[in-house]
Amino acid sequence: MKAALFRAERQIEVGERPDPGIQEPTDVVVRVVRGCVCGSDLWYYRGVNQHKVGSIGHEYIGVVEETGSEVHGLAVGDLVIAPFTYNDGTCPACRHGFPSQCEHGGSFGNGDTDGGQGERVRAPYADATLVKVPGSEFSDAQLASFTALSDVMCTGYHAAISAGVRKGGTVAVVGDGAVGLSAVLSAHLLGASRIIALSRHPARQALAKEFGATDIIEERGAEAVAAVLRLTEGVGVDAALECVGTDQAIATAVGSARAGGMVGTVGFPTYTEFDYKTAFWKNVGVRGGVAPARQYIPELLRAVLDGRINPGKMFDFETDLDHVADAYAAMDERRAIKSLLRISQP
């Protein structure tokens, strides 16, 4: 089958991988319908992180093509959303709602496992891992939104859930990438009454507003904190959603939260100077990590099907598998917020 392959820094190619088949009775094989490029894919693309030469892409939706003998909840022809990690559904972490910490879990597209930027994927523990989309006949916009549930929307939602965003609350979102925009949309879905988005990029500002941001702040760092305090009568926000992972971002989030507030943090942590004591002395909590996407997909899927959220609007660049390198380049050069890959039709 055809699949995107990582060769080296800035070298994404389309090549051949073996057709996946059922290896365990709990596996299914999925024909990929849509894939996409994650902000975290840019790390190996840019040489910031290592990645094995081989398969890439951990976000996808697709149609079940083949099922193992012990798969009971899925059938050939089902449209499914894959979370970016597979999970057994039975280990303690899974039982506590944190399937991304599954003892027997792993990532799609890690160089060895099939990736979502390819024609087919073997999905382990399929009943526990994949979420069936009910119904049939979906629009392109819906397919895009389902694809966003694979990772990015769940990651933004995790920031909001971790920070305890609730109806009527005040929120600041640090980061205007796809995760930050998802965090804005999540805060809106959860009923926050004031959502302050930090962005200086016109297209992202516009989408943030469309997703529910009530205020936009262009400042950064200490000036952003001062602006949040000005907007909240000196109080700070109930919840600050940190969607970047840098020292400046986490400091801005901690600085923006009110006494007793919470920081929800989902940015890949690259900070080296963040001292939790700065939060302690404000009575600000910090909570987050790798999003338990599988836990969130069902509720977010209902919101998509009901038309309450349209996270697929984040995709502002689309191409096919043959042009996957362009999809990376568009995001790398910040020409695109997020790139969608049309791989097959449902």
Place this chain on the structure above:
Amino acid sequence: MKAALFRAERQIEVGERPDPGIQEPTDVVVRVVRGCVCGSDLWYYRGVNQHKVGSIGHEYIGVVEETGSEVHGLAVGDLVIAPFTYNDGTCPACRHGFPSQCEHGGSFGNGDTDGGQGERVRAPYADATLVKVPGSEFSDAQLASFTALSDVMCTGYHAAISAGVRKGGTVAVVGDGAVGLSAVLSAHLLGASRIIALSRHPARQALAKEFGATDIIEERGAEAVAAVLRLTEGVGVDAALECVGTDQAIATAVGSARAGGMVGTVGFPTYTEFDYKTAFWKNVGVRGGVAPARQYIPELLRAVLDGRINPGKMFDFETDLDHVADAYAAMDERRAIKSLLRISQP
């Protein structure tokens, strides 16, 4: 009036301070009935922290002797519990339930302000600061428990609340000082079904069990984490309560929490190596700070009056104001968990 005074490292003396009077119309003057020595008092006693030469003691209960013209909720003769910080009750932090972060607040016994280790205290913003104890005719045991609500019990409770301890949950408590023991009692009050106390001190182990600990672990550091995991079938606890503030304590708490669990931290943070990323990668949150004692006193007072908790049992050394230096020495030498000062009778 007579009051304990800090002179220099390990020099606590009883001396004279001016009798307090009403300075602001929202003040009251309280005749101190019971005071006590806080674990944090040992920091200046031992020369770890600086303290102004002068008044000391921030935990006390007493009887209202005089009220300012704008005090409406308190009358002469009322028995009151003082939180260790005073607060105006109207600033944003107060309104959000974090009076220890009050914009106009401050500490009792900071060298200048009257201390709880003295005969009388001027209490600012008295309606907002002090909590009246309903009823009359209290036993010595009840007076001791009221005194514990001034700080230590609220601090342990803050660890439990910050970590989201709930009915049926599993808890580990790091630290067997008075705050750790208060955290055990708080977890029990909140309905935790399993409470693992880390202690290697027989008297503290016994009190921890009396307060609701279901298991005692004598190990420390990585071995304590291994023991917590053994006791929880490899899962870790829902809530780890950090009541020490050292690098080892916070690492033990983070290590003991399950994926998605919470660390409630109230130990004065002296850690220098703690990297929040270690919690992030486990999806463990960290929340805490200086306890909002004034916020918690009413609910904890009801629990004391109902006989559901007896935090006064932590006091295993009692003396009078003239012997306040002995009260410090007993705690410094770990002969006492916590020292009570009998200053006057209600």
